[in-house]
Amino acid sequence: MNIGIVCYPTYGGSGVVATELGKQLAKRGHKVHFISYEPPFRLDQYYENIYFHEVEVPSYPLFKFPPYSLALANKIAELVTEEDLDIIHAHYAIPHSLCAYIAKEVKEDSGVKVITTLHGTDITLVGNQSSFENITRFSIESSDGITAVSNQLQQESIEIFDLTEEKIRTIYNFIDTREHMKTEPEEPLKLTSGEEKIITHISNFRDVKNIPDVINIFAAINKEVDSKLLLIGDGPNRHEAKELVAKLNLEDKVHFLGKQDNIVELLSISDLFLLPSKKESFGLVAIEAMACEVPVIASNTGGIPEVIIDGVTGFLAEPGNVKEMADKGIRLLQNEEMYYEFSQNARHRAVTRFSAERIVDEYEEYYYELLNEE
Structure with a gap:
């Protein structure tokens, strides 16, 4: 054709x-x-x-x-x-x-x-x-x-x-799950010492993506779990996000990486992906994360529940419920057995369904x- x-x-x-x-x-x-x-x-x-x-x-x-x-x-x-x-x-x-x-x-x-x-x-x-x-x-x-x-x-x-x-x-x-899969970086990334948990978000930084919620969820998780936040992408809410990070004294914990063409390497070092959007018709970044064995904490809205199985490949909560998302993220990151099961389930769902x-x-x-x- x-x-x-x-x-x-x-x-x-x-x-x-x-x-x-x-x-x-x-x-x-x-x-x-x-x-x-x-x-x-x-x-x-x-x-x-x-x-x-x-x-x-x-x-x-x-x-x-x-x-x-x-x-x-x-x-x-x-x-x-x-x-x-x-x-x-x-x-x-x-x-x-x-x-x-x-x-x-x-x-x-x-x-x-x-x-x-x-x-x-x-x-x-x-x-x-x-x-x-x-x-x-x-x-x-x-x-x-x-x-x-x-x-x-x-x-x-x-x-x-x-x-x-x-x-x-x-x-x-x-996604092409042969390209989107957990890989070891050729050289250690300087973003982390290797001890912290890496939490990641990717978007176009618009209102619908709830960037302030991403930062507030991370702030709550970081109080219980030593972690860093990678914010990948760019858009109109970036300045607001930087102001909130400064207000919360998290500048040394949050990295604004801008637009990145190859996200597999960054997802491969990630431990958790946040997608607290007000609405998503699908959530493509969720399956990119899942394919790299990264569980997702996301909003229970739009098409997201068709992608993420609550309690299996990640957790869902109502949009705006920062506390519940943070609590579920802490629970997952602090339970090695649960985390391993979720990460394997995430990869399996990405490969078999998407x-x-x-x-x-x-x-x-x-x-x-x-x-x-x-």
Whole structure:
């Protein structure tokens, strides 16, 4: 198959999943064409069967803002013909799904199929705003196929946009568990003496990620367990986080590492992962941690309970319940037998339920199913 993938290239779950899906499809012999304004950040080297097509946005004085959506739709339409695309896979509803629909209409005799994958905020934040609700619904309903990254997001999308269950199916996010696995660093990392427990959080530092809760949970754990906190990522709440760390006199205990392309090495030295988000449609970083044998303490919200089995691969608590999350983290870190069991359970669940082999099979089957429809 010739598959066009439209995604955001930046640091975030939807772009990561889209890029990894393309890489896995290319390994299976399909030709994959990424379409965006810059190469996805995880597409950092040459891969056989993968091509990148840059969307160039014209500068025209009539427009107050560059017309990216029009340029994207035009680029997709060009590639439908030039590369004989079979599938346009749009990750994130607005504007990608709409642009894919426009391209398909422009090339109405091509037979190309459009699949839209909903990742969460495109529905819960963008699509649910009154100014975007109608166009988001139209984009989704006009797609030949729709997937959601969790059952919870599937149900929420059905309720918000009045869809039928037959119209949208759940295909979970995934990781390559052969790459995401506990490894020994080539050289000892200077972040730790080797005696402390390492607690880690990875995100885009936005309000929904509850960064103050991450720090407060760590502060409570650190009173009982000698530990350090690694904060990986960047975003608008970073400054607020640094102020809170200073207020709690934890500067020597908390490391702000910024964006990191290779997180496996950091997860491999971690003992616990914190994900106290207000909401997560899936929680991709949770399975990345679990694959590296790191139990997760997380919020019981959104799609997280579909990823983490409470009391088996980690612990869940209601969003905002800092004390309960901290208490469960202390309990886990102080009980070696329980910790070992949880860490092995975490790896097993990541491999058996969220491996690339399993999930990419589901996407590939869905593609063929849509192409075979009359």
